[in-house]
Amino acid sequence: MTLSLTDEAAWLHRCLFHRPIDDISLKRYEEAHSRFPQVVTTALVSRVVARRLDAEAIEFVLRRRGAGRELTQKIQILSYVAEARPEYLSTFINTSPSRARAAAALLAALLVAVWKSLKGRYLIRRHGLV
Secondary structure: OOOOHHHHHHHHHHHHHOOOOOHHHHHHHHHHHHHOOOOOOOHHHHHHHHOOOOHHHHHHHHHHHOOOHHHHHHHHHHHHHHHOOHHHHHHHOOOOOOHHHHHHHHHHHHHHHHHHHHHHHHHHHHHOOO
16 A cells, blocks of 8 residues: 555644644645655555554654664654644643643653553554564
């Protein structure tokens, strides 16, 4: 199954930001791929997108194993594209200082990291990704 960059960007964006990709981010993602031809869609990325697997969880585990570089690159491109857009400001920056909220966010991030690690390991094993 051959997937387009549009399909790929749409799924990876949904995994990272839990919402559909907008036209500007999609266009910039495609432009980044035209400027960096060494970033290719491999079988791993294709399977993650085609099977609608949790790309964030899989990338989290593979990065720690020194594998899945192409998935990491694609997620980084999407993050860079989003980071420069005002619609994503609250995703990257805490706009109202609060120690209690910061502590709660750190605890939540720790729990999410444990969950993503477990889920990523399961998905990799279950779908034979590596």
